[in-house]
Amino acid sequence: VMAKHTGEKPYMCGECGYRTADRTHLTRHMRTHTGGKPYKCDRCDYSSAHRSDVNEHMIKHSSEKPFTREQCGFTAARKSYIRKHKIRHHSVQSVSMGNPRSQQPCQGAPSHFPPPPPPPTSTLPPPRPPPLPPHPAPPPSQRVS
Numbered sequence: 428v429m430a431k432h433t434g435e436k437p438y439m440c441g442e443c444g445y446r447t448a449d450r451t452h453l454t455r456h457m458r459t460h461t462g463g464k465p466y467k468c469d470r471c472d473y474s475s476a477h478r479s480d481v482n483e484h485m486i487k488h489s490s491e492k493p494f495t496r497e498q499c500g501f502t503a504a505r506k507s508y509i510r511k512h513k514i515r516h517h518s519v520q521s522v523s524m525g526n527p528r529s530q531q532p533c534q535g536a537p538s539h540f541p542p543p544p545p546p547p548t549s550t551l552p553p554p555r556p557p558p559l560p561p562h563p564a565p566p567p568s569q570r571v572s
Contacts, residue, residue, distance in 0.1 A: 434448075435448060436448050438452070438453040439453075440453060440456055440457065440460070442457075442460045443460070455477065458476035459476070464476050466478045466480070466481040467481070468481055468484055468485065470485075470488045471488070486504045486505060487504070489504065491504065492504050494506050494508070494509050495509075496509050496512060496513060498517065499517070501516075
């Protein structure tokens with residue numbers, strides 16, 4: 428505990444020289460070299476070197492979406508998803524740069540975006556269906572002479 432206040436870092440990684448004042452931080456750091464992932468998701472095959480990563484991963488298995496973009500009502504499990512949504516669907520720069528995901532704003536998007544162009548219309552009649560195949564010839568025993 429005292430090492431934290433003095434700046435002393437007595438715990439050192441023998442692989443790369445990383446130093447820390449906390450032994451548990453060194454234990455966690457060592458997993459970067461060993462590839463150890465002792466924390467497992469109990470719903471899928473995801474695993475991690477850090478318990479906090481598994482805790483965050485568990486959001487994927489939940490239907491809970493506590494974050495909402497007030498302007499359009501988009502909901503998400505993570506705040507970062509709201510930021511990505513805003514950039515993809517509500518950013519003027521994204522639309523002007525031709526981002527294909529932004530060409531059609533999300534439902535409820537602000538009206539300051541130009542509407543997408545209407546689908547092309549054609550004055551040509553619809554194409555004719557292909558001709559039906561010919562009837563097969565009757566077997567020789569059923570032919571009329």
